[in-house]
Each structure stands twice: as structure tokens, then as C-alpha cells.
Amino acid sequence: MHVWSVANQKGGVGKTTTVVTVAGLLAEVGYRVLLVDLDPHGSLTSYFGYDPDELEHSVYDLFATKHKINREGVERLLLNSSHDRIDLIPASTAMATLERKAIGEEGMGLQVAKALAQVRDSYDYVLIDSPPVLGVLMVNALAACQHLLVPVQTEFLALKGLERMVRTISMINRARSKSKKLSFTIIPTFYDRRTQASVSSLRELHNKYPNEISNAVIPVDTKFRNASIRGLVPSVMDSSSRGVHSYARLLRSLLERQKQE
Amino acid sequence: MHVWSVANQKGGVGKTTTVVTVAGLLAEVGYRVLLVDLDPHGSLTSYFGYDPDELEHSVYDLFATKHKINREGVERLLLNSSHDRIDLIPASTAMATLERKAIGEEGMGLQVAKALAQVRDSYDYVLIDSPPVLGVLMVNALAACQHLLVPVQTEFLALKGLERMVRTISMINRARSKSKKLSFTIIPTFYDRRTQASVSSLRELHNKYPNEISNAVIPVDTKFRNASIRGLVPSVMDSSSRGVHSYARLLRSLLERQKQE
């Protein structure tokens, strides 16, 4: 089972869109996919028609319990998505209180990793969506994954925020053993070749992070918004769109890289 | 002095862009404007060329001090922007730790309001940018302002998050006296009339919030990104752009509404 997290401390860069689109493409080629929504705002959960304000069981349960997390406890959280090869562990808005609750309690950073270990044989890929804030939920996302996807808007201010994200990754890696270092891929999003800001920031990203930047660039594509109306993964909604094609190229390069490791 | 905050728990909806563009338009007609960056990610601070990781003095100081906040203490925080009628109280990344520090300490929700009272005669308008998370910094933004601007992307998922924001506003209003109730304006952003998601969610916004929605709709305009490269307010960078025109219409209706109150 491969675990990929999608994170960036900047808001609105395409994290949830990356999770949903990559999940749809993996499911189309036959993989069984689990999605985990670690954002208390619950965009991924809402995307599939569930209400983060009303859900009784969610990721929150993984933090609320003092007992050991067991397989039944995790399976109780699973929800269907609109695709039969994709399941979801949803978010609830109650998770916004976890930051405060986590203070003083040791080891809250591994709850998600422990839960995923319980369903290791049921899924081929796990994709974790995270909130745009560095806190206990993002730390769980970084601790649970083997590879990190970092969507970055192709605009000037985004580069500044990325430096901070890269520093956070090196911090996490200092605590990991040599064989388990967290690798990451930078995904340029909202690319628009007509805008000088987009063109020059993409060049700057290649200069600064030549080994981590993905060759697949995600263009601005308003069709992404239509997919969320009906809760369909973008590749099912419109498999010919430019956005979906660019994510398919991204996925091919990620799978290629994985083979070589 | 009028204090307007810009807030939405959803990331990437155009909060910082709204602050910078409205500030530029107010400054152009002669008003003296103070900007306050309450987002630990510091997009507004970076926009004007300052580094939120390196700054010694920032909004953080308003929370760190046990003493009463006085005028000199606030004036020490003021920085220049690229416009001579706009000043800035910057953010620093250290503010990300304030959530944890604020636990158990009473009355941390009014630090910004107290600081602004110290410079009441120096500015005509104060615009407060906030992070995409409901926490002590957003509570300060809501407590310090008389009117709230809520940018909302014209897409399906955004409507769900808006309900939550409106509930937060009613919660805040329960603690305010009748004459000081917080009013708010919903600003539809990233509007694209070619996308079904955009058109139908704008109609839904008008149905659900007929009294709070602004008639001015902000279109998708990639020129906003170019402005941030040079740290110029959008109306100085390109006063003829569609985006700037739509914000000018918004500002006219906000000033109109204010006259009537």
C-alpha cells in the first residue's frame, strides 16, 4: 500500500483537486484507493456529498479514543464515494478543536499512520488531503505518507510559501531514519502561459527545485469546478479536459519514479 | 476610522487580493489606509516585499506583551507599503504558535481591537486580512471590525463553507450589543460566466443571501497575479483591468451603504 499526502500551507492551490483527480485516474486503471480528509473544512468530504457538520464518525474518532486503534474502529469510518474503487474516511468540523486538544498529549502525530496500518491489505493507494495550516493534522499527514505532493500556484507569492513548506519537510526528515526519508514532488498549478507571473514563476521553480519539480504542469481549467457539482471525479466528468490530461501525465511520472525507488 | 475585516475559512478565495485592491482604490481617492496582516502565512506582508520569517516586530508583539498596549508600541510596528497613503502592520510566521499560547489566557480576542484604538486618529480606513482558519487570529479580526467582507468563490463547494462562516458571524453577534452588530457583505469572486458551476452558484448565492450579497461580481482576471510580482496595488499596476473595475464597483456600493447607516 502506497501512501501519498497532498499538502501546502497556502490556501486554494489545488490540494483537494489534486487528491480527487489523481484518485480518479488511479481507480480507472484498476487500483483500489482510500481517501482521507484531514481538513476540518471538509472540502473532500463535501465533494462526495457528505456534510462535515453532521457526520457522526470521522477522522476525529482517531484522535478522540484513548484505546488502541483497531481494524473495526477504522472500518466503521469508511464511506463510499461516487466511484466503486474509491472509499473515503471523512472529515468533520469538530476536528478544528483538535489543535487545542493535542497540546500536552504526546504522540498525537501518528494517529493517522496507525489507523492506515490497520487497513493495509484493503487498498493499493491512500491519498491524504490536508488543511492549509501547519498543525497536528498536517503533521499527521506528513508522518503517515511515503511521498508528498505539493501543489504550488505559478505566481510570485507562492514561491515564498513553498520555502516554508520545504523547511517543514526537512524538519520532519531529521526525525526519520535514512531508509524512510520523505521525498516530495512539486506540482505547478493554475499555469497560464499568457501571464508573465505564471511564466516567470514556473522558471524560478525549475531553477530552485530542479529535482523535485514535476514536468507535468497543471493549466488553469475551469472544468474542475463543474466536476464538484455532481461529486464525480474529474476524469469521469470529462476525461478529455486539459486539466485531466495534465494530471494523467503527472501520475505517469509519479508511478515511473516509484518503480525506480 | 472605519475598520473592515476580510475573512473566509476557505483557502484561496481572494481574501488578500480583496484587501490589497480595495486598499489601493481607497488610497487613490485620498483616504489614509492601514493594513493589518493576521495570517501567519503572511501573504499580505510578502506582497509588499517583507519577509514574514525574518521580521522582528509584527502583529505577534500585540499578543506577546503582558503590559497594556500603548500608542508607541503600535507605532513601532508600522511599515511602509508601495503606496504613500497605505501603511502595514505585518505578520510573522511565529504567529502560527499563537493558537497554542492563547489557550487558557482570557481576553486574547481583543488584542487587535485595542491596538487599533491607539491609532484611531491617524487613519480613515483599516483593512484586516485573516488566515483561512477559525482560531484566535480570526476571532480578533471579527472582534475588531465594524463590517466584514466575505469573498466566496462562485463554485459549488464554496457555498457549504459559507454557511459555516455565517454561523460564526451570528455567534459573534450574540456577544455584541444591538448598536454594534457586525454586518457583512458577500463578494462573489473568480466568476466565469462560461462555466455552469459559476453561473448556478452565483444564482444560489443570490437566493440564499439576498441582503448580504454584493451586486459587484469579481471576474477571473489573471492580471491580479502580475501585480504581486512588483508589490504594486492592482489599481496602480493596471487601472483598466476587469478585476480592478469590478472592485471599484464593489467599493462604491460599500461606501454607499455606509452613508446610509
Ligand SMILES: Nc1ncnc2c1ncn2[C@@H]1O[C@H](COP(=O)(O)OP(=O)(O)OP(=O)(O)O)[C@@H](O)[C@H]1O
Ligand atoms: N487547475 C485548475 N484550474 C482552475 N481551477 C482550479 C484548478 N485547480 C483547482 N481549481 C479550482 O480552484 C478552487 C480551489 O481548489 P482546491 O479547493 O482544490 O484548493 P485547496 O488547495 O484544496 O484549497 P484549501 O486550501 O481551501 O484546502 C476550486 O474551486 C477548484 O475547483
Ligand SMILES: Nc1ncnc2c1ncn2[C@@H]1O[C@H](COP(=O)(O)OP(=O)(O)OP(=O)(O)O)[C@@H](O)[C@H]1O
Ligand atoms: N479574481 C481573480 N482572478 C484571478 N486570479 C485571482 C483573482 N483573485 C485572486 N486571484 C489569485 O488567486 C490566488 C489566491 O488569491 P488570494 O491569495 O488573494 O486568496 P486568499 O483567500 O487570500 O488565500 P489564503 O486562504 O491562502 O489566504 C492569488 O494568486 C491571486 O493572485
Ligand SMILES: [Mg+2]
Ligand atoms: Mg482543500
Ligand SMILES: [Mg+2]
Ligand atoms: Mg490570503
